[in-house]
Amino acid sequence: MTKSVVLDHGAGGGMSQELISDTIASILGDTYIGEMEDSALLELPGRRIAVTTDSFVVEPLFFDGGDIGKIAVAGTVNDLAVSGSRPLYLTLAVVLEEGFALADFRRILHSVRDTAASAGVHIVAGDTKVVRRGEADGIFLNTTGVGVLERPLHLSSRSLRTGDDIIVTGYLGDHSIHLLSQREGLGFEHRVRSDCAVLNHVIADVLDACGEGVRCIRDVTRGGLGTVVNEFAQASQAALLLSQPDLPVRPETAMAADMLGVDVMYLANEGNLCLVVSPQHTEAALKALHGHDETKRAAVVGRVVDGEPGTVRMTGTDGREKTVDLLYGAQLPRLC
Template identity: 45%
Template sequence: MTETTREQQVLERIDRARQRKARVREERITMAHGAGGKATQTLIEAVFLDAFRNPLLEPLEDGAVFGAGGARLAFTTDSYVVSPLFFPGGDIGDLAVNGTVNDLSVCGARPLYLSAGFVLEEGFPVEDLRRISASMARAAAAAEVSIVTGDTKVVQRGKADGCYVTTAGVGLLERDARLGVAHARPGDAVLVSGPVGEHGVTIMLARGELDIEADVTSDTAPLNGLVAALQAAVGEEVRCLRDATRGGVATILNEIARAAGVAVVVEEDAVPVRPPVRGACELLGIDPLYVACEGRMVAVVDGDAAESALAALRGHPLGAGAAIVGRVRDDPPGLVLLKTAFGGTRIIDVLVGDPLPRIC
């Protein structure tokens, strides 16, 4: 079967998928439903979107954007169930703060206020909760947001795993940028803000179940400063921003391709991956493009603004390792293609299954 025939078949499959209503085939929730890939998308569309359907939820972006009392606001939430709770480079606390800060930032909003809901397991050490809270406070200070409201629930032993944290956040849209994965157009450039996969690999290794040692720490970081730098340089030329968490860069690129009806062509050589991450991924048999980051974003900008955008990202400490990794094309619509180092082309689908459970 030639590459073209294969692509044709995939295209037809995507068309069929679009025409039928999303449907969850499984009778019970599986780990894959939480992995951020195909099963998560189906669950969201078939259950939550189907029940809650409204114009603000429908775009399924990282946050909702709306007007209230004359202000234009962004609003988002994320639950955190990462295991272990503490890992090289961070913990569930700064992860939960940075994650919500980043979801607001990629909506184009300035993050202002966060909420924090805790589900604690009976017997959880109070000292660990103090460490997590201190880490949240530091992360909030670094991102210039305040944690202004919260809630605490306790469940019996064996009904949680120490501590789960759900943060929500409110941000202010100060410029009229309308960002969204559907806005990508042929000719646009695709950038990533730094080396990919560090957070996911760190978590896998921190569990100590694998006999792999590597000098990797989580990339968890607040992206609002980096987004502000990018907007200041090429604000009008930015089509969409997404932080590459569960499902990794590959899943984001697929969302862009699907939503905008475009092709995304990525040069494998251009994707920054630090050697220890690449090594660990090879041993684990995972593609780093599918591994979660918690302080990296994908930016799609007008092709002509690519170099200015790259310079703006590289001028910020969190974007020092930024790279232009690909281009948006018109054909084949809905697909992400990877040009490999050996001159071949393969299709990069959304994540299937859950190779890395509970990484955030």
């Protein structure tokens, strides 16, 4: 058996079937992928669903705290969960570069399987394409998720009200700093690991505890906290005021960000939530979050205030207020 991906693995014939049955289906262990029908046929527990899609082009593929397989499952599970839905089903589409090591592919599939199991979701359909050497970089994944909306909630970035508290659940920027440092060999990669995590169980606990007291939740990924809070402010036409001293940032991350000339406010995370809750529910939300290892550092970092609609301000460590802009670009590709 060949040790790396060849073009025939994507040609749809016997070699494709072998890759699907011997590698993909045998690792993922789910029925539909092995069945070779064109669609998975599924029964839902309700008619109101959430759907989300994400491609993953992260580099490097393997890192401390996760890999592209974990990030692909966790990212889509988290996107479903922050909408208030219970994640049920994921599809997995793979683009492989000719020559990619099958051992690495298997390692990624094991990670997909384990992460899906920990999130309680099933991989129900798949697709594999192979492109020639040089036409892709190793492996790209796409996961698309379906969740069911069982709670009578309408979480929305448009629903912020003056007085609401803004909570962040973990250290900012660790995922990005770890990957950037690993790419460049800066040394920080041994001191800061990726925060990549599945958060649907955490979110379910918060919603159980607070119900309609939660205005909205966002997975703080690409664009970082700075982008999320600006999107909230714009969508709700609200004014947000953050407190820089209350932002959870690891000293090593701050140091690395300084060295790299990047701002932790805009760095991607992969296991960090930003929640907006009514002040009556803040304590309950924090209690629920502190019950999980991934979110044990959750803290209030700001609130919705009276002020110019659509803007975000931050009280700095020096006590002065400054504007948190929506960054136009960042030039940091392939962190997810």
